[in-house]
Amino acid sequence: MTGQAHTGRPSRLLRNLSSKIASIPMMLTAVVIFLGGTIWTVVYSFTNSRLLPRAKFVGLDQYERLWDAPRWIVSIQNLAIYGFFTLVFSLVVGFLLAALMDQKIRFENTFRTIFLYPFALSFIVTGLVWQWILNPEFGVQSVVRALGWTSFTFDPLYNADIVIYGVLIAGLWQGTGLVMCLLLAGLRGIDEDIWKAARVDGIPMWKTYLFIVIPMMRPVFITTLVIIASGIVKVYDLVVAQTSGGPGIASEVPAKYVYDYMFQAQNLGQGFAASTMMLVTVAIIIIPWAYLEFGGRKRG
């Protein structure tokens, strides 16, 4: 914006030249590393690569084996359960907390810090902490038993049927604070006048939230959704720290299958096939949504 005098029209390509040059490294990274790496992975998922990649193609063998593996099926089911409940609970609880926080309460800073604090911990630490809390010998169960209820049983991490919910609790504890903060920022962005107008019209508060404020917060909700969803798909370290996939294979997740088969089983082909399936799953969800969101109409 230095207002230099131009003798002729600058070519489109040269406009904002410095910013274009600055973005070249990032573009190269995106194209070569992300796109190139993805294509490479997909191609090699059709080979029988073991410890090292080798281009001996075996068709769909790796995929057949993948979908025959009970562990993979369990992983997918777990991801579905974990994903669904994480999405629902962190949005609902996060919004409720944000709405409560928005009532001009005292010590808001303190509460905000308390709720956001778990997010400062890594998934590994979160997993370990919750492993101890949920351990029947010195966690919740033993505390309640010490209070007198000697037949109280609460050991989600050692019960194959509900272990994934034990992981879910830890995930929610860690992530809800962030959702709250994002939504609180969204709520603060709503103009005071809208509240005043709603009050003048005599609309009850819950209706104002549900029909006026939430629709206005759509962009914030979408950002939050993307952040939560990407956290769900890549969940790995939480499970490793909390249960290492156990008991048995009851809390396995797809990302862990990929890692275990690529490195422990020294079977790259199988790991690539599994990660390709993860990519396909994400694509199946993202593409129709992106089409609905951006397709058809142009945004200004």
Place this chain on the structure above:
Amino acid sequence: MKIRSMAAALAVTVALPFAAAHAADLEVTHWWTSGGEAAAVAELAKAFDATGNKWVDGAIAGAGGTARPIMISRITGGDPMGATQFNHGRQAEELVESGLMRDLTDVATRENWKDIIKPASLLDSCTIDGKIYCAPVNIHSWQWLWLSNGAFEKAGVAVPKNWDEFVAAAPALEKAGIVPLAVGGQPWQAAGAFDVLMVAIAGKDTFYKVFKDRDAEVAGGPDIAKVFKAADDARRMSKGTNVQDWNQATNMVITGKAGGQIMGDWAQGEFALAGQVAGKDYTCLPGLGVNDIISTSGDAFYFPLLKDEEKSKAQEVLASTLIAPATQVAFNLKKGSLPVRGDVDLAAANDCMKKGLEILAKGNVIEAPDQMLSADSQKQKEDLFSEFFANPSMTPEDAQKRFAGIIASAE
């Protein structure tokens, strides 16, 4: 000019000390991190430091399953360490085939490894296309049942002498609030326990038919069905273990919270560290007291190909230090494993190690599944058995069907 010559002179003084000393620092990676294991690896470091070189310890916490991926990615990624532990067998096979590992044949012929290393199968596992690629350091056998004498005393039953007696004693143990059989949650423990049951119950021939010949028919047949029946018993007896790591499970036996544990002889290091005496505080039954056979897998050190000449020389020194009689004795006494050479004196060995040495001398040995199956098949087995042990609703018949499937597709 003056500045340049001064710089040259300076460079010489800096470079000289490095050229003069033949010693080198070697980073050695391994996954020996439990108390007993750390004490044993310190003996190796001491012996290597005594040669004037320096052992830079690269312990990686977590069992082999965690450590191996890190080691392999360092080697394939162009950042090799000086030497690294693997279980000898097929774990490093592809690394050797792609020329990333160093050939030790020179050292081996010079020091006559062929004649001193017993049993010969250990060196065979290090040999690929006639060249030797690793230095075995110990023999570990899986086929042991460790029993807590205190737990059986508390339950009021005699310490069992074989697997069947142990199964029969389980209800009494449970009544006394003791978990009969400790099986930790790490997948390899369940898979390993099954292999041990297979050798003990189905015998050596069937074991080889399944793992060496990969005969899926035998794997799905009546002999293996018996093994799955025993695994079903083991599953029932292991209910309530609730620990992850193998040494935590061993600790349950040490403290008398569990009656017994099927675990390799590395568990002995934990008993020794806790000050327990074989025969008095705990009892060991090789081959589960049924079939006196032990497998001879174990740990070996592999040496990645390095460009640095000093370090390459130090690798040779390390290789021969590992095999040296004094190192073998010091290391294996602490580790609870057996030495790789028959000509060393293990007078200080305890009861259990002596039992192991005796079986070794008789030649009642088998190869371990690690030496016969690829890492891929082993992982599938781990998935199957960790599910089987954790999920009481999975029938032995279903599990056997899946087991036969894994054997059929193994390569």
